[in-house]
Amino acid sequence: MALEPTKTFTLAHAHLFARRTMFGATKEQLEQLVEQGLEASLEKLFGYGYGLDLHPDNPFKPTASMKDGEQIQLTQGRWLFEMIHSKQPFREKLALFWSNHFVVSVDKVRKAAPLLHYLETLYTHGLGSFRDLTLAVSQTPAMLRYLDNDRNRKAHPNENFARELLELFTLGIGNYDEADVAEAARAFTGWTYKNFDSNPTFFFDKGQHDTGSKTVLGQTGPLTGKAVITRCAEHEATPYFVAQKIWRTFVASEIDKPSVLAIAQTFQESQGELQVVFRELFSSQVFYESAGRLVKSPLDYVVGTLRSLGGSSLEKTDYDLLRATLLSLGQVPLAPPNVAGWSGGRSWISDSTLLARINWARKLVRIDRLYPQQANTVDLNLALFGSSQSTLDLETLAPDEHVLLSLVSPEYMVS
Secondary structure, X not given: OOOOEOOOOOHHHXXXXXXXXXXXXXXXXXXXXXXXXXXXXXXXHHOOOOOOOOOOOOOOOHHHOOOHHHHHHHHHHHHHHHHHHOOOHHHHHHHHHXXXXXXXXXXXXXXXXXXXXXXXXXXXXXXXXXXXXXHHHHOOHHHHHHOOHHHOEOOEOOOHHHHHHHHHXXXXXXXXXXXXXXXXXXXXXXXXXXXXXXXXXEEEOHHHOOOOOEEEOOEEEOOOHHHHHHHHHOOOOHHHHHHHHHHHHHOOOOOOHHHHHHHHHHHHHOOOEHHHHHHHHHOEHHHHOOOOOOEOOHHHHHHHHXXXXXXXXXXXXXXXHHHHXXXXXXXXXXXXXXXXXXXXXXXXXXXXXXXXXHHHHHHHHHOHHHOOOOOOHHHHHHHHHOOOOOOOOOOOOOXXXXXXXXXXXXXXXXX
16 A cells, blocks of 8 residues: 555645755745656655765854853754755755654753764664664764663663663554563663764673563564664554654644555565655655645744745854744754654644744844845745745735745745
8 A cells, every 4th residue: 555646746746845855945946846847856855865965155163162052052053054055955854853753952962072973873874774773873872871871781771762762763652561661771781982072982881781681572582782673673563653753744743544554554665764755755645735734843934934035145143043033933953852852733833932933034034135135926925835826915015025924924834
């Protein structure tokens, strides 16, 4: 049972494709998507290799400061710059998705070097094998610190990482029991790191590893951490659990069970090859029928607007405004509220966050170099709404008024 493919790829389809996979796109980029067609657009989306190259003009250098707090802000600024300017926008979108699945946070990691290593791991493995991604992220020093596995020793097993691996990363609640958590924790004893502050690397401390027999999810033997991760990633409950996460992030807040089951089946049949899963999803009719079913997250709202309007005239000092805005909206990169990540959906909109969105839109239109001052109504509507017309009556407005009213409209708050 596969998702039914779309038969068309219109300008409206291209706009949805762009805002869900690339945060947003300019009028010219949307027209290029339509001209090259869906298949070529997918090849380009997936074809960058997802390496570690940054935009050559990225001005944020975390090592430029000796202070931990400043280094973290520079790290967040560096990632924000890539989200807005990168020629690999799906790399950034995907890394953001996985950072809300395999959660770590600055509030506990507190060092730039392990956070950068963690982000680079998401870049490198985010579109490959789910099993390999899970293993690679689990061995990042940032994750080992965040979930206390650096304290997991054979004499005193720490269950935090093992619990979240089962509950939040792979199977989901109800598909394991407490004995599985306790036994899995024993398998991860000795997993720690070296050089956390400067050159963080995974380190296996053999002297602290429990080599005894363990039983996890029905598998028995002297299980290692890698064996447990493989068992979790390949467990029969994992495809549907991950498919739900993908659906709620890229398609709709409400679950459509037949469609999620189809995604899960593709995940299982491909043995967790993520590019196969995303290619089928972004080619499907149900994906292009889902317009308006997601509330834009703060990063989708802010970054998407800047990408849609060109955003090329941002100066380094503008990122102070962006970071303050994202803080007021409740989504600063690498700073989720807890191990479960951001809830998303309707939780993004409240009286205070709606007011913060309006205030940011007002500030944006005052920085006239950030959007095309001579743009006409048709061009602005294409960039912001994917149509030459909007339900808003904006025909007689100046560009700054047009942009402001567009950004604060309910139809722009959703994707």
